[in-house]
Amino acid sequence: MQYTLLILLLPLLSFIILGLVDSKWSPKIAGTIGTVVLGIITALSYFAAWEYFTLHRIDGIYEKVIPFDMEWLRFTDFLHINLGILLDPISVMMLVVITTVSFMVNIYSLGYMANEKGFERYYAFLSLFTFSMLGLVIATNIFQMYIFWELVGVSSYLLIGFYYTKPSAVAAAKKAFIVTRFADLFFLIGILILSFYTKTFDFGLLTSGDPKVFAGAAGATFMGFSVLSWAMAGIFIGGAGKSAMFPLQIWLPDAMEGPTPVSALIHAATMVVAGVFLVARLFPVYITYTPEVLHGIAYVGAFTSLFAAVIACVQTDIKRVLAFSTISQIGFMMVALGVSGYGEHEGLGYMASMFHLFTHAMFKALLFLGAGSVIHAIHSNEMNQMGGLRKYMPITNWTFLIACLAIAGIPPFSGFFSKDEILSACYEFSPFMGITMTFIAGLTAFYMFRLYFNIFWGKEHKHEHTPHESHFAMAFPLIFLATVTVFAGWIPFGHFVTSDRANYEIHLDMTVASISVIIAVCSILLAMIMYRKESAIPKKLATAFSGLHTAASHRFYIDEVYLFITKEIVFNSISRPLAWFDRHVIDASMNGMASTTQWVSLKIKGFQSGQVQQYAYVFLLGTLVITLLVLFI
């Protein structure tokens, strides 16, 4: 399966070409190159997935395949960084997800970004992102993953700040980069601790279940926890940064400043699930050696999910609602991983998490692209500028509705199946967790339909010009993704991706399924009553719970807390004294040396008069003095 290398290299090539020619070629050519390359690698990924899932099954278990591997840096005899390609069920699945969504976004952008300044730059960055994300999922070792992890961060930064003349976009890009980079510091620390004790970076060895690998860490503790727990927690914090887990979620809503297709690709479908993928990749280590960290992940995920869902209910910017819903859904995936065990039925959570990752990528990308289509027609992100759009934009309306039904968990749409598996796994972990997650699922249905009714129903708003259905390039991805959303749920996912890579038959737990469907339907009806036609209920509720409402619409003041901590505490008590020390002690001593030298040279430069005879005179005097010294001393 050597050709998988092409999947990685083609986007890189396209990035280099598009980046070098910049605006020398017409936007049409640049867009075509980017899209065609994506089309090719999408086809290659599908072929790779087909080949992998049909061929590589030994004793009912999917073998890991490494079609390409080379040593890149050697530190010691056993510690070296390789660059390679690792194909196993989750990486193959991610290949399919990334290339599909990326391909759709590339097509969509042909319409959405047409006539934008910097169109070629945009496509170059898209290719760079696709390259980095693919590199991340097929990494054979944790360090290679880290390299691509950072590349993903950079391309996300570049794309959020695409409209670099807009101050808010620049600020959002910086915020996203700094927050995720801060989290990545912990990731790096985790990697270093882990590799120090296990003497390897290789995923194959780490997840082999061989106790010898972890023998070095046995008994080593730090502050009451084993060093492995610290390492794995550090790695999870890195993942939490990228996946916007509480309290590192603050960058994701602001990242919506980027172009909408970018939000669909990076901040909904692919990059933000990198953290989930990371935990899934190291899952055997988490479950065997540090189950307490895994439980921590479950609680962090559940809290984030609830927190984001509550905020999503009161936001008015449609992209922000979707951003918070993304955070909430990633929380679901994290919870599912956290509550999962290993093998057969125990590993249900793992399978559910990956299943949800897959379906969520499709319908969330669809939601974002739909939102983009609406924004394109209305030229506003605000919900109260919309309403009654179903008449003008039928395709967007229907596809958006399908995605909303999927995320709300209504059968037979894909979200129902994956969410149901997650809920079953949660109930098996503890009833409390199951009830919490069911409640959040209800909230999800409510806020999604609040969004839907506000955009497509409700009171019609006056527009400067009549909104119209989008261009075909934009409509096609919507239709394609909607089709996937309708049918993806029927994929026998347990057949492909499970914790121990063996076959697992998914069976619906009818109690859990029916309860969650009833709750979802009730939530949708509630949203329908409140928002389908103009009604006074939302306002009354907002005044009744004014405290909660204001707090939620200010995102529970987490940003303010961050600002307070950074500006008031970190800046004033650490940065300013350090800056003072830098300026007045370090710089000053250097400046002092320079100015002393200058002063001395100014004083003695008179000797250099250019008069030959004066030089000779001084020389003679010197000779005399030395002679006298030699003679008489």
Next chain:
Amino acid sequence: MGDLLTNFLSGPVPVEAYLGLSLIMFFSGIYGFLSRKSLLMILISIELMLNAADINFVVFNRYLYPGHLEGFYFALFTIAIAACETAVAIAIIINIYRNLSSVEVGNLDQMKG
């Protein structure tokens, strides 16, 4: 006193006389080098110093190692080298004159700090 002068005049020329001559030549050279304004005069002063050194070579060879010839050869070499050096110096001076229309050493201060 009379005896001394007689000895001095009648006997072979004593070494002090040669050294005295070379000393006078050398310091005249130094004085000329330091005080003259014209590059040509400075060049002549340098030649004077070189010749003083030549005399020393010859004298010391004659009095200290009478059977040897190194000192004489050195003197001959120095004369040849002095000739070359003068040629170069004259060439430089001509160039200076072309550029500055003067050979005053005081005008050559473009290299000052």
